[in-house]
Amino acid sequence: MKTSPSIPSQFHGPGASIEVTDVSKTFQRRGEHLRVLDRISLEAAAGEFVSIIGPSGCGKSTLFNILAGLESADGGKVKVNDAVATGASEHFAYKPQKDLLFPWRRVLDNATLGLEVQGMKKKEARQLVEPLIEKFGLTGFEHCYPYELSGGMRQRVALLRTVVQGRQIVLLDEPFGALDYLTRTELQLWLSSMWEQFRWTVVLVTHDVPEALLLSDRVYVLGNRPANVCCVLDVDLPRPRGLECIGTPRFAELEEVLLNNLRDPDKAHRFTSIGSAQSIVDGDVDG
Amino acid sequence: MSLSRALANEIEGEGTPLDAMEASGGVTSPNRRSRLARTIGTRLAGAWPALIAMAVLVGLWQLIVVMLKVDPTVLPSPARVASQGWINRSALWQNTLPTIKETLIGIVAALVVSSVLSAAIDLSKPTRRVVYPLLVASQSIPVLVIAPLFVIWFGFGLLPKILVVILVTFFPTTVALLEGFNSTEPEASNLIRSMGAGRFKEFWMLRVPTALPFFFAGLRVAVSFAVLAAIFGEWVGASMGLGVYMELEKNALRTDLVFAAVVVTAALSMALYGLTFLIQNATMPWYRHSRQGKRIK
Numbered sequence: 328m329k330t331s332p333s334i335p336s337q338f339h340g341p342g343a344s345i346e347v348t349d350v351s352k353t354f355q356r357r358g359e360h361l362r363v364l365d366r367i368s369l370e371a372a373a374g375e376f377v378s379i380i381g382p383s384g385c386g387k388s389t390l391f392n393i394l395a396g397l398e399s400a401d402g403g404k405v406k407v408n409d410a411v412a413t414g415a416s417e418h419f420a421y422k423p424q425k426d427l428l429f430p431w432r433r434v435l436d437n438a439t440l441g442l443e444v445q446g447m448k449k450k451e452a453r454q455l456v457e458p459l460i461e462k463f464g465l466t467g468f469e470h471c472y473p474y475e476l477s478g479g480m481r482q483r484v485a486l487l488r489t490v491v492q493g494r495q496i497v498l499l500d501e502p503f504g505a506l507d508y509l510t511r512t513e514l515q516l517w518l519s520s521m522w523e524q525f526r527w528t529v530v531l532v533t534h535d536v537p538e539a540l541l542l543s544d545r546v547y548v549l550g551n552r553p554a555n556v557c558c559v560l561d562v563d564l565p566r567p568r569g570l571e572c573i574g575t576p577r578f579a580e581l582e583e584v585l586l587n588n589l590r591d592p593d594k595a596h597r598f599t600s601i602g603s604a605q606s607i608v609d610g611d612v613d614g
Numbered sequence: 615m616s617l618s619r620a621l622a623n624e625i626e627g628e629g630t631p632l633d634a635m636e637a638s639g640g641v642t643s644p645n646r647r648s649r650l651a652r653t654i655g656t657r658l659a660g661a662w663p664a665l666i667a668m669a670v671l672v673g674l675w676q677l678i679v680v681m682l683k684v685d686p687t688v689l690p691s692p693a694r695v696a697s698q699g700w701i702n703r704s705a706l707w708q709n710t711l712p713t714i715k716e717t718l719i720g721i722v723a724a725l726v727v728s729s730v731l732s733a734a735i736d737l738s739k740p741t742r743r744v745v746y747p748l749l750v751a752s753q754s755i756p757v758l759v760i761a762p763l764f765v766i767w768f769g770f771g772l773l774p775k776i777l778v779v780i781l782v783t784f785f786p787t788t789v790a791l792l793e794g795f796n797s798t799e800p801e802a803s804n805l806i807r808s809m810g811a812g813r814f815k816e817f818w819m820l821r822v823p824t825a826l827p828f829f830f831a832g833l834r835v836a837v838s839f840a841v842l843a844a845i846f847g848e849w850v851g852a853s854m855g856l857g858v859y860m861e862l863e864k865n866a867l868r869t870d871l872v873f874a875a876v877v878v879t880a881a882l883s884m885a886l887y888g889l890t891f892l893i894q895n896a897t898m899p900w901y902r903h904s905r906q907g908k909r910i911k
């Protein structure tokens with residue numbers, strides 16, 4: 328594998344560990360109470376890739392907004408590297424659901440947005456980001472405006488903008504949700520290889536079960552609103568994971584466990600706790 | 615590594631929407647020059663019907679005046695307006711200059727006023743509550759009444775005319791800017807705040823660029839009133855300017871020269887209007903191109 332010494336070290340992991348404990352959130356809407364998050368707990372060690380998967384509208388984006396300090400939690404704690412960090416956004420690089428590229432900024436300038444916001448000079452920020460352009464498959468498009476890009480490229484620019492902020496934990500909210508199957512799969516494989524090189528701490532929200540399995544060390548399944556963690560699944564597929572990984576029997580087994588938990592989260596809550604979800608699968612493998 | 619190479623290949627193969635546009639249009643020359651030429655070409659082609667209609671109208675006017683032998687103090691023929699205007703060009707030009715000056719200074723001052731006002735209103739809620747009603751109230755002052763008062767207060771110089779121009783033009787741009795700021799996507803605000811931007815950075819890096827297309831729409835409304843406002847200001851009381859010139863020539867029964875001044879006025883307004891497009895394209899290249907892409911698709 329080619330090493331790129333020119334890539335600044337601040338872009339490399341392994342970031343920080345994160346621990347979310349009993350975070351709850353209720354929205355007030357015209358006098359009504361909408362309970363969205365119900366004591367959510369999850370964690371990721373430094374350099375780990377964890378995914379959150381759950382039905383639409385269960386509060387995944389809300390959880391990210393809380394972590395990024397855009398929304399306040401009603402209760403619970405967020406710890407980064409074992410220090411309380413509730414409502415502190417400076418640890419997180421957040422990629423919202425939409426790509427939200429600024430149409431008046433060229434690709435390179437969109438990528439440096441976070442650095443410029445942090446007060447870095449434009450020129451300096453560009454120099455810092457340029458070595459990553461190639462890795463993100465954007466060579467030759469640095470000076471294009473976003474309207475000239477395909478959907479997949481837009482997402483790569485948005486991801487680049489996220490990771491160059493040099494923050495300790497990367498939050499990705501359905502980064503590939505709006506893409507076609509082929510582009511999505513390509514980007515998933517690409518993200519997997521990027522993560523293996525850089526080892527950021529990543530929390531990924533997705534609806535896509537294979538995506539969660541392909542990328543993560545651990546998957547958290549959320550139930551219907553008010554959302555609680557109804558299943559935790561350790562993904563023990565060997566790395567590096569490529570396309571061939573999707574065809575393995577182990578992958579199919581894990582996929583089935585996740586699908587069953589997603590289809591009937593209440594039942595899952597009753598029958599599969601953290602340990603048993605794994606033991607069921609393990610048992611199948613042994614038998 | 616092979617993966618990223620494969621990706622790069624795939625990307626190169628994709629091309630840009632513009633290339634796709636060229637291909638679908640069946641035009642083979644891919645350079646920017648020809649694209650620009652084509653744009654101008656289509657613009658001109660679009661203007662032909664209007665030009666022909668105008669020529670027909672002017673022709674009819676000429677015909678009627680000549681055939682019916684209309685008294686030129688009642689209705690001069692277009693040919694007479696043109697020739698007399700040309701003969702009196704130095705007087706016309708000397709009176710046009712102050713009008714241009716008042717209009718431009720007035721617009722620039724109005725832009726400063728509306729930028730400051732809209733920024734203050736957007737950045738602070740209390741300002742919004744205090745200033746917005748006053749803003750709307752200012753628009754209900756009849757210019758007919760206030761313009762003569764300006765002359766009484768500030769004399770016959772440039773200032774009262776500039777004030778009339780400001781009064782008429784600052785409102786559309788202010789409202790357009792406010793609408794523009796408000797059209798910022800909440801998700802984009804969240805994004806830039808999650809990066810650590812405070813209110814001012816968010817305003818400058820996100821809300822201002824978002825508002826630009828709205829601003830130019832407002833500016834076009836404003837400039838289409840601006841020349842008229844300056845002329846009205848002159849008409850109420852001045853020593854020089856197109857407003858004064860028209861008034862004097864009307865009293866001297868030189869209807870042809872009044873018409874000539876009207877033509878100059880119209881030309882000024884159109885030039886200003888066109889100028890807003892030039893400035894817009896220079897400040898927002900991304901906007902024109904993205905719009906073009908959309909139109910052709």
Ligand SMILES: Nc1ncnc2c1ncn2[C@@H]1O[C@H](COP(=O)(O)OP(=O)(O)OP(=O)(O)O)[C@@H](O)[C@H]1O
Nearest residue numbers: 354355356361363382383384385386387388389390
């Ligand atoms: N600011 C808000 N005020 C009131 N209700 C809100 C607010 N933000 C989100 N909600 C509600 O909270 C619920 C969860 O929203 P959220 O966007 O977190 O869902 P999600 O899990 O990300 O869904 P999706 O997978 O479709 O993106 C929704 O029912 C939404 O209507």
Ligand SMILES: [Mg+2]
Nearest residue numbers: 387388424500
């Ligand atoms: Mg969401």
